[in-house]
Amino acid sequence: MRILVVEDDVELAPLISEAFQAESYAVDLVSTGTEADEMASFNDYDLIVLDWSIPPPSGIDLLRMWRQAGEHTPVLMLTGRIGIHDRVDGLDSGADDYLTKPFSMVELLARTRSLLRRRAKSLSPLVAGDLELDPSTRQVSVAGEPLDLPPKEFGVLEYLLRHVDEPVTRTDLAEHVWDDSFDAMSNVIDVILYRLRKKIDGSRDGKLLRTIKGVGYILRSTRS
Numbered sequence: 001m002r003i004l005v006v007e008d009d010v011e012l013a014p015l016i017s018e019a020f021q022a023e024s025y026a027v028d029l030v031s032t033g034t035e036a037d038e039m040a041s042f043n044d045y046d047l048i049v050l051d052w053s054i055p056p057p058s059g060i061d062l063l064r065m066w067r068q069a070g071e072h073t074p075v076l077m078l079t080g081r082i083g084i085h086d087r088v089d090g091l092d093s094g095a096d097d098y099l100t101k102p103f104s105m106v107e108l109l110a111r112t113r114s115l116l117r118r119r120a121k122s123l124s125p126l127v128a129g130d131l132e133l134d135p136s137t138r139q140v141s142v143a144g145e146p147l148d149l150p151p152k153e154f155g156v157l158e159y160l161l162r163h164v165d166e167p168v169t170r171t172d173l174a175e176h177v178w179d180d181s182f183d184a185m186s187n188v189i190d191v192i193l194y195r196l197r198k199k200i201d202g203s204r205d206g207k208l209l210r211t212i213k214g215v216g217y218i219l220r221s222t223r224s
Contacts, residue, residue, distance in 0.1 A: 001046045002026040006036040008054045019105040024151035026179045033057035045073050047115055052079035060093055067094035074115045126161035129208050129223045131200055133161055147199055156192050160219040169216040
C-alpha cells in the first residue's frame, strides 16, 4: 500500500511518515499543495492524508480540484479546524474521513486501515490460474491452499495480478510498492520475486510467474 502524506508541520510530518512506515506502508511526504498535486498526477496512491492548511493550493482547494477532475483516491483530511461547519465543508468537498488536530497516531492508523478496507471491498478478487488474492480480506491462496505473505510480497503480487499477462518492469514495482527513496536497482525486488515464485509455482506443473529477460516480469493468467 502506498500513501501520500501532505503536511507542512515540520514536527508532525515526519512522525506521521514514521508511523505509517512502521506499519509497512510505502510513504511519500510533501509539504505544499503544488508538490501534492504533482505527486498525485504521477503516482497511483491507495490513500492520501491531506492537511487542510498547506501552502497553496490549500488542502481543501486541492481536494475540490481532484474530485472535480474525477479523482477517487480516498482522502483523509487533517486539520486544526474544529468547527462543525468546517467538518461539513471538508466532507462535502470530497474527504472520505476527517481528523482534527491534535490526534493520536493510534487513531490515525485505525482510520487509515478503515479507509483502506472500505476501498478494498469495492474491488473484486484477483485471479490468475489457481492463484487468487482478495484485496478486501488480504487473503491469498494457490489451488485452495492459503499463502501467508509479508506486506511487500503481498504488494508486489497484488500489482502483478492487476497487470496479468502484461510485462511489468522493476521500475513499475518500485513506484507502486515502495516510496520515491527506494532504489529500484537494488536486489530487494529480485529476492521478493524469488520468494513469490517458490510460493506460487514451486514444484507445480506449469509456471505462472516468469522473468522476461531485459524487461522484467510477467504473471500469466494460466499455468504453462
